[in-house]
Amino acid sequence: MGFFLEVVLGGLMAGVLYSLVALGFVLIFKASGVFNFAQGAMVLFAALTLVRLMEILKETFSPFLIALLLTIAVMIALAWVIERLVLRPLVNQPGISLFMATLGISYVLDGFGQAVWGSDVYALDVGIPKRPIVLFESMVPGGVLVPSEDLAAALIAGLLVLGLGVFFQRTRIGRALRAVADDHQAAQSVGIPLNTIWVIVWTVAGLVALVAGIVWGSKLGVQFSLGLVALKALPVLILGGFESIVGAVVGGLIIGVGEKVSEVYLGPAVGGGIENWFAYVLALLFLLVRPEGLFGERHIDRV
Amino acid sequence: MSTAPSQRHIGDVLLKLDGISLAFGGVKALDDVSFEVRSHEIRAIIGPNGAGKSSLLNVINGVYHPSQGAVTYKGTTYRQMRPHEAARRGIARTFQNIALFKGMTVLDNIMTGRTLKMHAGFLFQCLYFGKARSEELAHRRKVEHIIDFLQIEHIRKTPVGRLAYGLQKRVELARALAAEPELLLLDEPMAGMNLEEKEDMCRFILDANDEFGTTIVLIEHDMGVVMDLSDRVVVLDYGRKIGDGSPDEVRRNQAVIDAYLGVRH
Numbered sequence: 001m002g003f004f005l006e007v008v009l010g011g012l013m014a015g016v017l018y019s020l021v022a023l024g025f026v027l028i029f030k031a032s033g034v035f036n037f038a039q040g041a042m043v044l045f046a047a048l049t050l051v052r053l054m055e056i057l058k059e060t061f062s063p064f065l066i067a068l069l070l071t072i073a074v075m076i077a078l079a080w081v082i083e084r085l086v087l088r089p090l091v092n093q094p095g096i097s098l099f100m101a102t103l104g105i106s107y108v109l110d111g112f113g114q115a116v117w118g119s120d121v122y123a124l125d126v127g128i129p130k131r132p133i134v135l136f137e138s139m140v141p142g143g144v145l146v147p148s149e150d151l152a153a154a155l156i157a158g159l160l161v162l163g164l165g166v167f168f169q170r171t172r173i174g175r176a177l178r179a180v181a182d183d184h185q186a187a188q189s190v191g192i193p194l195n196t197i198w199v200i201v202w203t204v205a206g207l208v209a210l211v212a213g214i215v216w217g218s219k220l221g222v223q224f225s226l227g228l229v230a231l232k233a234l235p236v237l238i239l240g241g242f243e244s245i246v247g248a249v250v251g252g253l254i255i256g257v258g259e260k261v262s263e264v265y266l267g268p269a270v271g272g273g274i275e276n277w278f279a280y281v282l283a284l285l286f287l288l289v290r291p292e293g294l295f296g297e298r299h300i301d302r303v
Numbered sequence: 304m305s306t307a308p309s310q311r312h313i314g315d316v317l318l319k320l321d322g323i324s325l326a327f328g329g330v331k332a333l334d335d336v337s338f339e340v341r342s343h344e345i346r347a348i349i350g351p352n353g354a355g356k357s358s359l360l361n362v363i364n365g366v367y368h369p370s371q372g373a374v375t376y377k378g379t380t381y382r383q384m385r386p387h388e389a390a391r392r393g394i395a396r397t398f399q400n401i402a403l404f405k406g407m408t409v410l411d412n413i414m415t416g417r418t419l420k421m422h423a424g425f426l427f428q429c430l431y432f433g434k435a436r437s438e439e440l441a442h443r444r445k446v447e448h449i450i451d452f453l454q455i456e457h458i459r460k461t462p463v464g465r466l467a468y469g470l471q472k473r474v475e476l477a478r479a480l481a482a483e484p485e486l487l488l489l490d491e492p493m494a495g496m497n498l499e500e501k502e503d504m505c506r507f508i509l510d511a512n513d514e515f516g517t518t519i520v521l522i523e524h525d526m527g528v529v530m531d532l533s534d535r536v537v538v539l540d541y542g543r544k545i546g547d548g549s550p551d552e553v554r555r556n557q558a559v560i561d562a563y564l565g566v567r568h
Contacts, residue, residue, distance in 0.1 A: 175411060176418055182404035186398065186404065187415075188366075189386055189390060190416050190478060191390030191418050192415070193387045243406075
């Protein structure tokens, strides 16, 4: 029993990390109907910027804080540049053009980031405790072992989701974002400046990428493969629904738990390696049964 | 239905179009069109299909930029204006093929119309605190008033995508009115409606004009509606203005009759 709980908890924690990356996708999709292929590259770029700035600033009193602020500034600047150079010329163009543009952004960002910051593996230590904690000792013999860095990640993800939820539901900018996603023309006619909104969305997506980069980076080290975590976000989105923040979280958790549990309990029977394809098979099944995902908006078309 | 248009107080010139031309490639959508709209007036634009009516509205609210000519609004002349700037200056509009935020509820759709009237910082809005709170409540009151006015209380919480066509048109009008515009552009507000819905819409337009003092420019195909509602009518044909005046004058105008009924050869 204790072991099973450990597996499930481990899965949940991995799921939280997937959710973090998926969130960035959801944000941009919600606000512009575009699948942002560059989200993974943004995670890598943010983490690289942070880790290298910390190295440069290591003589100062708090390298992490200063580097964090600078990285935030860089991500804002990046959003602005993307809006200027890529999105503005593509206003009112079909979503597929924008999607292709994000493909381009991802390659440029990957190359640019590594050209500027180097392409080695960098260790990122932002002071998240690494010591495992034992939980539920009174209920389960031996307790349940949980790495405290995973707990910290879960906490951060939780706060982020809460913040984003409030931002989207309560504020005028949130409402404007949802409006822009629905209809460019109508949004402009009520006085929503499309360009500003896009800068804001990409900034927020950049900041989410930064958070994901910090959490993943301190777990795996900052390296090129960090950009590939985006691939795991895809099945999460299909499960949860592309438009739903809650969906990204739940989808991430389901996939995290699913792949860990199946790896441990089914793995030996099929020779292991389930973890690598489980998410994609699950996503495939979902596409067949419920293509809009668990929390996605079912599109209503009056004919 | 009619509130004797001539009795109402018609003010100074609010909007003036001066020699507007607009071309798409080789096609001239508008050719040297000039007319003016006075404040508190209901001004109709009519003309056969493809006459350039919608293009003209799009020029007024900045979706298209005219290749020649200038638009003067509230005394300021401009050659180029972007749609969100037009909104900021008090121009609201509805679209020929409804442009609503389909995933959002009726209430949220109408609230977007208040975008420009909200000033509290977004942090305060997040926390729903202080000025943000009183502001949000004030906006909600205003929006409820408009919902009341257009009689759509029963669908307040319904996602717009689920509504019947006629109601969607009404929600779009509500969103435009929520911005408390000085100038309201309506692109075929009654297209595809049945008689009863048309009568309702006519009443709403007249009431908005009356109660809020909104100046209205509308495109409509139903001649009965146009003649009943409008103070003055502009007639377009093939991008050129062929008539301008009171409904009666336009009705008697030979060029207009020819454009609509064809010329005997």
